[in-house]
Amino acid sequence: MQNSEFAKLFYEISELLELKNENPFKIRAYQKAARNVEDLSKNLTEIYKSDGLKGLEEIPGIGKNIAEHIEEIIKTGKLKKYESLKKEFPRGLIELTNIPGMGPKTAIKLRKELGIDSVKKLEAAAKAGKINNAANILRGIDLKKRSRGRYLIDDAASHAELIVNELKKIKGIKKILPCGSLRRGQETVGDLDILVVSENPGPVMDAFTRLPYVKNILAKGKTKSSVILKNGMQADLRVVPEKSFGAAAHYFTGCRAHNIHIRQLAQKKGWKVSEYGIFKGKKQIGGETEEDLFEKFGLQYIPPELREMRGEFEAAAKDQIPKLVELKDIKGDLHMHTKATDGANTIAEMAEAAKKLGYEYILITDHTKSTRVAHGLTGKEMLGHLGKIKSIKGIKVLAGVEVDILKDGSLDYPDEILKQFDLVVASIHSNFKMPKEQMTARVIRAFQNKYVNIFSHPTGRLINEREPYQIDLEEILKAAKKYNVAIEVNAHPKRLDLTDIWCKRAKELGVKVVVSTDAHSTDQLQLMKYGILTARRGWLEKKNVLNCLSHDKLLKSLHAK
Structure with missing residues (x-):
């Protein structure tokens, strides 16, 4: 289980x-x-x-x-x-x-x-x-x-990992790769696609259909099998020869429109492309690796996250696919909670966990008084908490706060308190049903406060649970640029907010972005990878993500208001 x-x-x-x-x-x-x-x-x-x-x-x-x-x-x-x-x-x-x-x-x-x-x-x-x-x-x-039938990316990833780890035990498996929407980093996943290279598919099919996580077997063939897992998700396994691995990885990863386009490019050249390779007549001329496949078409390599038919072919043809941000680029996490409000761990425990992840700094951002459900702190309590944050040694622990944006756009704490923090994260936690114009004006007013540095989970959505509140993100991004407020890509799998499409728009407008976990425990610090996937789907580079900067450069950038 x-x-x-x-x-x-x-x-x-x-x-x-x-x-x-x-x-x-x-x-x-x-x-x-x-x-x-x-x-x-x-x-x-x-x-x-x-x-x-x-x-x-x-x-x-x-x-x-x-x-x-x-x-x-x-x-x-x-x-x-x-x-x-x-x-x-x-x-x-x-x-x-x-x-x-x-x-x-x-x-x-x-x-x-x-x-x-x-x-x-x-x-x-x-x-x-x-x-x-x-x-x-x-x-x-x-x-x-x-x-219905869509699973959060972390749930899908954990089940894929279980399957992969079990299959790796089988002799004769040369390569194994989860593909599909999971590999593209989509926020929800319908089913799992597992690709394997083996010269002896029989034992692989036997092992796959006998996994302890399998509830029902839908089909079992010589090179293809499909099962329903105990959590209700379908998982499909495909075994291919090594010479076809790149073509198969591409075929089972790209969205439908992306794959149709690559086939159209092949037709123009008199070729055929499928999961088995690139063919000129009956002769295979490419497809052993994905890099080889793109090179055959005169294209720059397109990372899996970009294979959504959103301009990747045009960019690849001009050698303009950016070097996307990577998890290793992140130097710190700028949104997390402790036992002081609704977190599970102490400041010191969060700091130690972040240090083990190789971070240079973290920002502690506990809740303010209006978020009662999260045990938000009064101004006096928060100032006491601020002193505890500053006492932590070792990794740089920045004193922050996640301040509520109230209904009229004012903030939950006065400036006299806010000015004492290293960075201020502002968020909407109430009055979600306001009309779009009022919600947009509410947030923009908060941006005008000189102490607000970051706007977190910008639409308030919870994937599969709660729709975004009505807000004009185009106007929000323009205001963020004007008032030097960074927009958060919240990495929690239930949020992934800002979305990939709006990440790309933020980049186009020159808006600063941070990727943070909103961690409520030390374990949740490891959710950063899902935020990075969303950032990559939004074409973001290292230079677009502020918490890829060193501590000093980060503060200099955010304090330039």
């Missing part, structure tokens, strides 16, 4: 407890456990097997009770408490709580007043105008429909 599955179960328990109107502290305990577990770098089952209950209890946010839940799930595949809670409510009612805009209290109210106990009945009532906020509810239902 994967960490994401444990997290999903704990989230569902918290929702069921809310339906029961249980103790809020108990509800938050399950929510916190879910958050900490879903981005944990080590598998819970592995932790339990090596260190038992004690090892589980050492995980931030996991107490004795939840550790015992994990143990029960590992041993039996079920959790009695969860099964018991589910029996107390109709299945449809539980599904209602997963619709954006539908909390447990609303679900219970609608059931009592209108007999609504399913998404189908909810949609009918909303369309008939029988419920408040009908438009928002319908948007939430539509979001769930559109996201």
Whole structure:
């Protein structure tokens, strides 16, 4: 069982407890456990097997009770408490709580007043105008429909890694590569495509279809197999000879439009291109490597993240594909939380974890007083916290704050407090349903404050869970340029906000960008790689990302207001 599955179960328990109107502290305990577990770098089952209950209890946010839940799930595949809670409510009612805009209290109210106990009945009532906020509810239902069968990139990546690690144990496998939308770094993934080079495909097919993560076998052939994993995701395996590896890697990575275009280029030359190679008649003339394939067409190599038919062929023909930013270029993380608010670790623990990642600096950015759900700090409390931040030795720990942008565009702290921080990150955490013009003006007013340096998670979206709030990003980017505010690419897999398309637009406008994790635990610092994938999909280079700069150059750039 994967960490994401444990997290999903704990989230569902918290929702069921809310339906029961249980103790809020108990509800938050399950929510916190879910958050900490879903981005944990080590598998819970592995932790339990090596260190038992004690090892589980050492995980931030996991107490004795939840550790015992994990143990029960590992041993039996079920959790009695969860099964018991589910029996107390109709299945449809539980599904209602997963619709954006539908909390447990609303679900219970609608059931009592209108007999609504399913998404189908909810949609009918909303369309008939029988419920408040009908438009928002319908948007939430539509979001769930559109996201069905799409998995967050970190979930897809973890399952791909499991498969790859198992297949690597088989003798005779020369190369193995996850392809498809995962390799392109798309924010959600529909299915997994695994490419293998082997002269003996039989044992590879046998091993793949017998993996412990497989629920059903859809097809099993000599060189192709498809399965459904236990999390519901489809995984496809393809074995090719080494001489075809480059062509196959390209074919199974690019989006449909990208692949059609490369075939059209081949036709103009009298060639054929497929997953088996480039052919002139029956003779293979290329395709052993991807570099070879692009070279045959007179094109500069196109990185996987850019194979989306968004101008990559035109750029490659002119040798104008940029050297994209890489994870190794990042010198620091500029958005993270500690135990002072809603984080799981201390300042010192976050600093030590960042040091192990090779970072030069980090920015601690705990919440301000208006974000009550995250235990935001009053001005007086924050100033005390600031002193603790500055006392940390070793890696450079910058004193920052994630200050709320209030409804009118003013900030949650006065300038007298804000001026004491090294950097100020401003964010929207409330009043998401404002009209576009008002939301845009709200943010631009915040940019005009001379102490605001970074605007984080610019659209407020949660992928597959919450739509972006209405905001004019074109105007926001222009204002960011004018007032020297950097725009964040939030690396958390649920956010990836700014999106790839708007990253490219920010680059075109000369807007400064930072890639940060918004980490709430030491493990979440490792999510930076997903933000980098998004930045690469947006054609960003090292020079476009401020936290590729040294500490001194970073501060000089952001303080030039």
